[in-house]
Amino acid sequence: MSIPLSWYLALSAALFSIGVFGVLSRRNAVGVLMGVELMLNAVNINLVAFWHYGAFGPSTGLAFALIVIAIAAAEAAVGLALIISVYRRRKTVVVDDVNLMKF
């Protein structure tokens, strides 16, 4: 128990920032999705760390983290399906090339 809570929060913030950078800089749709997954994992670190150090009583933090994992899986399933649907029609998953609609 020598590691303080703030280290976990810093790790989570760093992971979140890397995820945001990935989403904003990646040109490949799958890469963007991976950035989002990093951000979701940052959230999970936050939740579990707060639960562990906060002595908040019932395991709400753990349950929340499990639900986040489940939703992330559902989101990735639908997201990958959409990426495949675009790839079948356009033969590319690079976000910049998918731009039929411009104003």
Added chain:
Amino acid sequence: MNIQPFEPSHLLALAPEIVLVISAAVIMLADVNRGRERKRELGVVAALGFGAALVAALLFTLPGLTADGQFGGMIRNDTAAFAFRILFLFAGMVTALIATDSPVIGKEGEFFLVLTGSVIGMNFMALSTDLVMLYLSIEASSIALYALAGSLRESDKSAESGLKYFLFGAFTSTVLLYGFSLLYGFAGSTNLYEIGARLGEAGVGGVPTLPVILTLLTVVVGLGFKISAVPFHFWAPDVYEGAPTPITAFLSVASKAAGFAVLLRLLLTVFPGYAGIWTGIIAALALLTMTIGNLLAMQQRNIKRLLAYSSIAQAGYILLGLAAYYNLNTDGNVGGEHAIGAVVYYLGMYTLTNLVAFGVIILVSRITGSDEIADFSGLSRRSPGLALAMLVALLSLGGIPPLAGFFGKLYLFAAAAEANLLWLVVAGAINALLALYYYLIVIKVIYLGQPKDEATVPVSRPYVFALWVCSIGVILVGVLAGPFVQIAQAAGTNFLR
């Protein structure tokens, strides 16, 4: 809020959602058992399901019949949740009816199945008073909408629209979730009321102000996306143009209203002590959203994109009402519930109006094969009824009395004026004039243009029903505004306490 132990009678509070789950199961079974040519009845089945859920909502979930704090404090069945629930169920029903005749999606059972699932998610967005439940319901409705936006598999634009919506949506909802995890850490609870009590006033108590403001910003980003507020609006025109038009209609009303329901719930129960800060942010967003939405709408040739930018601008007016919440309170003479009530009323009337506009667009674009404004030329001579419905919708969006849109804007601007936000009222009035300009251009094309083709636009029975109900609704909600304003005010009061 007092948390009650579970009793079987509490299930009644979820009666509309239970009916929707049954309806989804019926749609799935009917989809498997029907031949290809009879599948167009699925839309009617889905609409009947939404209708049954509306009846269940009116019978079992009237506020006062069921107490709050059920299911471990996860949901709160108050007037606010009731009003938004009715709105989502109605929007779902109209969407199912206008999708029935669509050549592609009207024959696909999964389309109506996923639509029903999305409405279940939205209902829970309005009901939830707990971070876990809130995130779960936001994702339940969003993931379904990503799939719906990309559901025209033969269309390049629809696939692109689904992908864009997914990438923006997954990103912003995760930013919102990061804020939720911090809120859990600050308060040690996921119940919104307990978090609100723990955060208290800005600068007072144990929670430092700066992290709370960061959390507030994540909420604004996450929900700013759902309500398509500038600068989080980039997805909206592309997604609206590419998605199947019934889904565009649904996105522009129900998804936006659901975003506002959660935004109101979070800002007013978790951050009431920080109202001085967030009303400033919201006022700035309102100004940007109205102005940029209207300026870009004026340049559009495509009617779906025009309505997309117009719906961005409408979100700006609604934000204006939300910004009017704080100063009202400090003035002391009037409560903030006036402003919130005006927001709820405006959302209701905007839902009706936009559904009419999109209903007419779908019919016209189906026979002309494109979405250009020029295709509406001389519509009044081809189909006077449709032209009249479009006239009602556009004039209401433009805020002409005695239609609902006029009273909606009146209440919003009045609330902002009471809150001493005169600069915002002036900006709103100028914007309303700008908006009227491009609505009138479409009306001019419809009534004064020469028709390219004399044939009437074919309209089927479910369609006539949906358009009649919505058009009469637009007029009734305006002319007989009293009861609707009362419900909206009660909902506004519920959001506050």
